[in-house]
Amino acid sequence: MGPFELNTTISNLRNLRESDLSAYDAVYLGNIYCRIFEDNFLECLDDLKEGIARVKGQGLRAYVTSYAAPRNDVLPKVQKALETAAAAGADAVEVHNLGVLRMVHEQFPGMPAHVGGFANVYTDAGAEVLKEYGAVRFTPNYEISLDEVGAITSGVGMPAELVVHGKMPLGVSDYCFLLEYEQKWPEKCPTLCQKNLFLKQGDWAMRSVGKGVLSGKDVCMLEHLPALIAAGHNVFRIEAAYETPAYRLNIAQIYRAALEQAAAGGDGTVDESAWNTIREHTAIGLCNGFYFGRTGAEYVGKRMQSVVAC
């Protein structure tokens, strides 16, 4: 790995084929929320095999994610996806469920495990346990601050993967209420959840993806990248599972340039055109998540509010 890794998430082969991944170092394949998401890699194992080959063929690392909250009837399918991942040469699997982590540890001992954000890593003690189950990287629970993340990485000696841009996961459900709208709207499952759907109440907004809820605002850590690099972080994610190929490409190009500059000791100054591009790809506005110990929807930084809140 170079001085840093920039990665993203892609749910199916169609999205993978349509995406220019030249600004990325790695890609997570699969949709963690729903088995019936359009041709989910985790259900279409031939597609998964092709996806891994396609990603690796571009010189990138191919990771396979897994469901956020699987019940027993889903575990056999998870196991098959893991078998496919291992056979096709995936570089790691992402696990959000501790039962799946145990499965990986016991049945795929050579496969590096990245612990996902739904695994609830809040403390060094929790991360230590998961490390013993084969975790080599973790996405901290989205609620904890950079100070708390730093305490875990330094205490446990395991790198954190940080969402630096995109819509942050806020919850997962056993139920898709968008299915209620199949009768009313022309769009049907399995593409319904890919539509531009937001839940709003006053100033509050969240993105609905059916069985998942994401932040309405896009997490944006662009102007804080030098601080992240200085703190020793080097794995960064653009959360774009429900975004367009243009979003994936344009946002990644901005972050790649900014990360390279920060890694070279730059001060984090970003060209104004980059901010304009970010604004064009942002439906609701920007936030910093919980990285600064504040309400997740707030933005802390130098940007003008008119740019941050669209």
Added chain:
Amino acid sequence: MERAIPGYGPLQASPLSAKGCSIGVPKECAMLLAPAGNLEVAKQAFQAGADAVYVGLRGWSRGGARGEFDRKQLRLCIELAHALGKKVQLAANIIPKPQERQKLLRQLAELADWGLHAVILNDVGFLREVRRKLPGLAITASIGCGALNTGDALFYQDLGATAVVLPGYVEPQEIAAVKAEASIQIEVMLHMVQEFIQLGKCWMPSYLNFAAAERGYPSPRLGGSVKRGGVGSCFRICQQPWSLLKDGVEADQRLFPSRQISQVAGLAAFLDAGVDVIKIQGRSLPAEMVSAIIRMYRSAADDWKRGQKADPKTDPKADKKTNGNRAVLPVMWTVQGR
């Protein structure tokens, strides 16, 4: 058998309540575990047939606003339970910060000396630490741990938990499958509100309103964080009306779906599947409500022990007062949506 408890009138232990439920006891002795937000609720729950109650200790449990005990009240509750041959569990189910762990460990050690039966925990790291340092204390992996499948149960079994809580919407055949592979006790919250987001997997409140620490508590709690708040202040984000916008245009106004689950009419199937502990949600419930719910489950469990199976359609124990849906779920709560 009547016993007098300081500060209380005589109590009549239910002749049908399970006795001696503990680690290693056969499944036919499923423990009935009631919530108690205060001492009066605990008393009435025991009287109604609960085998144990779970309570919060001020500053350390999720949902403090729903009722937490101070140390004196907790000690009295444990004495009350012991006098009746019953048990008390402590919901210490926030995730303690690293600097809080030793303080909580010391408190748990003292409470174990008082006769606390079990502690309910939410963080895998702290769970393992308690197991190592307090080997005699039973540990339950909280419903906030988000366990759903056999692998989860085995994971918490590996860590040394005594029991793991599954949500009440998990079906009996799923529980039977877990029991076939895991020896850890399976506790199921058979009476609960199923909210849209799974318990333990929700950050909507703190995304919208991460409030400052509540005053008056011994440790800083973070309102808005279900995992770290400990003061019951998730602001009920999911129970407020939301506009659903499609391509920027309001398409509907709606609530997040939720429903009250009450499995009393189908309890036999869960007991047949091997459920070890029947858990009732609701430390905010008043004493008369807890008492009514516990009586229903006690009666249904005792019917099952006697080999009587209730008819879910006609059984009066399927009390509409405690079984009413909070929101209608018109389609696909489970199979297709899953």
